[in-house]
Amino acid sequence: MPFTSLGFSPTALPFLSRAIAELGYLAPTAIQAAAIPGILQGRDVVASAQTGSGKTAAFALPMLQQLVGAPLTKTRTVRGLVLVPTRELAAQVGESIVALGKYLPQHPKVAVVFGGVSINPQMMGLRTGADIVVATPGRLIDLLDHNAVKISDVQTLVLDEADRMLDLGFGEELNRILELLPVKRQSLFFSATFAPAIEALANSMLHDPLRVEIKAEPEGEPDITQRAIAVDAPGRTQLLRHLIQAEKWTRVLVFVATKHAAEIVADKLRKADINAEPFHGELSQGKRTQVLMDFKAKAVQVVVATDVAARGIDIKELPVVVNYDLPRSAVDYTHRIGRTGRAGQSGIAISFVSAASASHFKLIEKRHAIKLVLEEVAGFEPVEVAPVNAADPQGAGGIKGKRPSKKDKLRAANFEKPLS
Ligand code: AMP
Numbered sequence: 317m318p319f320t321s322l323g324f325s326p327t328a329l330p331f332l333s334r335a336i337a338e339l340g341y342l343a344p345t346a347i348q349a350a351a352i353p354g355i356l357q358g359r360d361v362v363a364s365a366q367t368g369s370g371k372t373a374a375f376a377l378p379m380l381q382q383l384v385g386a387p388l389t390k391t392r393t394v395r396g397l398v399l400v401p402t403r404e405l406a407a408q409v410g411e412s413i414v415a416l417g418k419y420l421p422q423h424p425k426v427a428v429v430f431g432g433v434s435i436n437p438q439m440m441g442l443r444t445g446a447d448i449v450v451a452t453p454g455r456l457i458d459l460l461d462h463n464a465v466k467i468s469d470v471q472t473l474v475l476d477e478a479d480r481m482l483d484l485g486f487g488e489e490l491n492r493i494l495e496l497l498p499v500k501r502q503s504l505f506f507s508a509t510f511a512p513a514i515e516a517l518a519n520s521m522l523h524d525p526l527r528v529e530i531k532a533e534p535e536g537e538p539d540i541t542q543r544a545i546a547v548d549a550p551g552r553t554q555l556l557r558h559l560i561q562a563e564k565w566t567r568v569l570v571f572v573a574t575k576h577a578a579e580i581v582a583d584k585l586r587k588a589d590i591n592a593e594p595f596h597g598e599l600s601q602g603k604r605t606q607v608l609m610d611f612k613a614k615a616v617q618v619v620v621a622t623d624v625a626a627r628g629i630d631i632k633e634l635p636v637v638v639n640y641d642l643p644r645s646a647v648d649y650t651h652r653i654g655r656t657g658r659a660g661q662s663g664i665a666i667s668f669v670s671a672a673s674a675s676h677f678k679l680i681e682k683r684h685a686i687k688l689v690l691e692e693v694a695g696f697e698p699v700e701v702a703p704v705n706a707a708d709p710q711g712a713g714g715i716k717g718k719r720p721s722k723k724d725k726l727r728a729a730n731f732e733k734p735l736s
Contacts, residue, residue: 319344322352328381334419336377345370346530352378354526355504362505362518363528368654372412375474375504380417382471383424383447392425392445393469399453399493401480403430403601404608409476410450424448427465431455432601439464453481453489460496470497475521478507479514487517494521540657541664544677544688548700549670552640553584555696559666560590560618565636567611570620571652573641581640582620592618623648631655639667642676646683671700 319336320329322344344352347365354361355378365371379396386395398413400406410428417424427446429438431454438455442464449456449465459465475481481490505518505525518525547555560568572578578594585592593607593616610616612631623643637656643649656663669677669690681687692698 317344317349319348322349323356324352324377324381325384328384328420331384331419331421332377332380332416335416336373338418339415341370341373345374347371347528348374348377350528350530351375351504351526354528355502356381358502360503360505360522360525361528362507362522362525363530364507364510365528365530368657369530371476371506372409373416375472375476375506376409376413376416379448379472379474380413380420380424383417383422384420386422386447392447394446394449394465394467395470396448396472396474397456397467397470397497398448398450398474398476399456399481399490400450400476401452401484401486403432403452404604405477406430406450406452407605413448413450426450429455429459431458435459435462453486453493457489457492460493467493467496468498470501472502472504473497473521474504474506476506478505478517479509479511482513482517487513490517539662540653541662542653542686542688543664543666544669544690545666545696546674546690546692546698547668547670547696548698549672551696551698552668552670553581555668555693556581556638556640557585557588557590558693558696559638560585563636566617567614567631567634568618568636568638569611569631569634569655570618570638570640571643572620572622573644575622577641578620578622582618585618585620590618591616592620595619595621595624597622597624623652633661635661635663637663637665639665642667642669642673642680646680649680649684671698 319333319341324332347363347369351361351363351371351374355375363371363374375398382395398409400409406428407430410426413424413426417426424447425445426448427438427441428450429442430452435455435458438459439462442449442459446465449467451459456465460467475490503521503523503525505522507514507518510518545555556570559565570581572581575594575596575598578596582592582594593610595604595607599607607616607619608631611619620640634656637653639649639652643652653663653665656665667677667688
């Protein structure tokens with residue numbers, strides 16, 4: 317089905333098609349084909365889809381159509397509000413909307429607002445209004461408290477990664493924002509998972525929604541080869557260096573458990589002449605943005621990250637993800653390896669398994685119903701044996717259920733807290 321059959325208005329279609337063609341989208345993805353016609357008819361939508369499914373364009377294109385021919389007021393009214401859980405996702409969604417709206421006759425004004433940076437420029441930026449605001453809930457509340465933005469005329473509300481938003485403890489903020497929105501509006505709800513709390517939130521804010529569930533089709537399923545390599549914990553950096561060189565990895569995202577480890581591993585790689593950067597919640601927002609930009613532009617070869625980078629970030633053609641430290645939960649494992657194999661590309665996800673973390677890895681395998689061959693690399697064969705108490709590998713706290721622990725919530729809250 318081509319983009320032209322999705323029900324766009326004849327007035328808006330040429331402007332949108334030009335941007336779609338420029339971005340190289342040949343045909344709608346499954347979620348776009350399923351959701352866009354309903355959204356264009358004004359229906360509420362509740363959608364579940366895999367990461368990398370193209371959901372941003374699914375909600376952005378209809379929102380942009382609304383702006384075509386809309387009266388140009390001096391202080392633009394916020395017509396579209398997109399709520400996202402993290403700063404990185406906010407920036408990424410904002411960029412996509414701008415790219416898709418590039419050829420609209422009246423350039424859409426897209427304001428991207430998130431915490432961790434000074435609020436003043438954002439307030440200044442909003443002075444002349446905005447057509448679409450992309451925001452993290454906490455910063456939007458701050459801006460509402462400062463009367464810097466008015467959301468009473470919003471026609472379309474998007475909740476992106478709603479599950480993550482609740483995980484991060486944004487429930488209260490969401491409720492406050494929902495109260496300030498007009499009752500008569502279109503709501504689009506995207507979530508990777510549908511736990512009871514997510515269902516309840518969807519039910520409370522959606523009116524007769526169109527349900528879109530994109531099951532992984534064979535061709536749509538991410539093509540990720542999962543591997544596990546047995547290695548002694550102290551030999552992991554050497555092994556990483558060896559693999560980068562031997563397997564000729566052009567770009568690799570390496571996950572570690574702590575900020576400290578991110579710094580140390582990146583530093584060691586740099587000393588071995590590998591262009592590596594750490595990426596974690598304690599870096600300034602400016603530095604984080606820079607690292608991501610350089611990584612996307614292929615100016616950095618290795619990014620060593622904490623789980624901050626595991627969700628929502630879309631790095632085109634990322635061939636390899638390495639779990640240097642295993643993730644704490646099976647859910648985090650999915651998000652980490654999902655950074656590769658996006659948008660139809662194939663990818664490799666490698667987990668380093670030491671004697672101490674072997675039992676933890678078994679649990680991850682069990683949760684995912686997979687069983688990987690534990691490879692050994694010549695020169696790095698492990699000699700360590702599992703410690704008697706292997707219940708808490710790498711101090712990682714053991715595998716967790718789906719519910720975030722208090723510690724998780726705190727860590728998440730810290731991550732969202734302004735850095736200044
Ligand atoms: P998203 O799930 O919105 O993060 O999108 C994942 C990736 O798919 C992004 O790099 C998009 O630019 C890309 N994408 C979105 N729609 C299409 C399409 N119809 N054809 C090809 N790529 C697309």
